[in-house]
Amino acid sequence: FIDLCILMGCDYTDSIRGIGPKKSIELLRNHRCIEAILQNIDKDKYPPPENWNYEGARELFEKPEVTDPETIE
Template identity: 85%
Template sequence: FIDLCILMGCDYTDSIRGIGPKKSIELIRNHKSIDTILNSIDKDKYPPPENWNFQGARELFKHPEVTDPETIDLKWVE
């Protein structure tokens, strides 16, 4: 599921141009992970972003950075 979210586009990293939700589902069903997708897609037709950090995005989905709300000091201004 996480790799599907990354392929469809997320806030953590860029997506592969030309691969939308429908193509993402098809690729995940056939290849199971981004790693195997990258080994099989036509990189001329679907070029991955340069220095694509999908592994970092995957880690953020698995282990999000969460701040304890008790440590945050909010000040409202008009």
């Protein structure tokens, strides 16, 4: 689910131009993860953003920074 969110576009990183919801689902069904998609995708047709930090975005989804409400003044 997280890779789907990243592929479709999220606040944490840019998305791959030309890849929307349908194409994201198709790619994940065929390749299972962003790493495999990047190895197999036609980069001329779907160029990933330069220095694409999808790994950082994935980490923010998996381990969000949470502030204990008791510490907020």
